[in-house]
Amino acid sequence: MSSPLKKIKPSGKADDSFFAAVYEVVRQIPRGRITSYGAIAEALGSRSSARMVGWAMNGAHQVQPSVPAHRVVNRQGLLTGKIHFATPTQMQELLEAEGVQVIDDQVQDFQQLFWDPKEAANW
């Protein structure tokens, strides 16, 4: 079990929907780190599928184990998805609780805290 991601890659057919793959990747995001929708999509092989990543997050709340959707922001490091959380401040508070500074829905040192899913990918 050295490979946390294992075979989430669509080699052949989608055993686990694109959604499942997204959830897997999001769970790999280290605490105090963040990534972007596009980065996840690109890591999955579909650079342009960033929209689906966000769409997948829409149901992440009811998915187990818990998916740290608050660690996923847009390309600008902006908390675009905060509106989908229980409260408009939930996402920011979760990030700040992990040491991520957020000002005006903007992640500080975004580029520095950015975590590339490809780094964890074992392919």
Add this chain to the structure above:
DNA sequence: CCCATGACCACAA
């Protein structure tokens, strides 16, 4: 079945 929307991103002008 067709149309519209969506937690996005990249490119062209």
Add this chain to the structure above:
DNA sequence: ATTGTGGCCATGG
């Protein structure tokens, strides 16, 4: 730098 448009796939009316 800003604006507009296309694309991606899924879900809902």
